[in-house]
Amino acid sequence: MNCKKIKELIQLDYMDTETSAAVTEQIRGHLRSCADCRAFEHMIKETVSEPFRRAPLVEPPERVWCAIKEAIELEHHRAVEMFPSRVVRWVKAHLLINTPAFALSTAVTFALMVLFYSQLPFHKQHAVKDYLREQSQFLSSLQDPVNGDFERETSVGTPIERFLF
Numbered sequence: 001m002n003c004k005k006i007k008e009l010i011q012l013d014y015m016d017t018e019t020s021a022a023v024t025e026q027i028r029g030h031l032r033s034c035a036d037c038r039a040f041e042h043m044i045k046e047t048v049s050e051p052f053r054r055a056p057l058v059e060p061p062e063r064v065w066c067a068i069k070e071a072i073e074l075e076h077h078r079a080v081e082m083f084p085s086r087v088v089r090w091v092k093a094h095l096l097i098n099t100p101a102f103a104l105s106t107a108v109t110f111a112l113m114v115l116f117y118s119q120l121p122f123h124k125q126h127a128v129k130d131y132l133r134e135q136s137q138f139l140s141s142l143q144d145p146v147n148g149d150f151e152r153e154t155s156v157g158t159p160i161e162r163f164l165f
């Protein structure tokens with residue numbers, strides 16, 4: 001291990017005795033032979049580790065623990081209260097089509113239905129009209145040929161045609 005790595009380990013893990021036995025032994029061996037790293041270790045001990053080691057242990061007052069407990073319970077309570085609205089939101093998001101899209105599709109379906117039903121009698125009407133026209137033409141063709149030809153050329157002649165048109 002080089003000095004850089006040793007110094008890195010001294011700063012991070014060695015001071016907290018987090019290094020493994022083998023690594024600790026390596027660091028100690030290096031420190032015995034390297035004055036520079038020994039000085040660095042001493043500086044770290046004095047400025048970083050020792051002030052905390054010498055500091056007295058402070059027990060937090062009871063009210064601090066109570067405040068933490070209350071905050072946790074309040075958070076839990078809120079989460080439980082939020083549950084129904086979360087379910088509603090999930091159902092809306094996953095199961096229901098949103099309202100404008102639903103309204104539009106309903107309107108389109110209704111319009112198509114109206115169009116379909118309004119078209120249906122027209123077709124029937126046209127069919128009836130066409131049938132009657134054919135029948136009247138056939139009946140008029142059975143009349144006197146000269147008279148029939150003349151009448152057909154000039155106008156709608158037969159009484160049925162006059163009635164219909």
Ligand SMILES: [Zn+2]
Nearest residue numbers: 003034036037
């Ligand atoms: Zn060194």
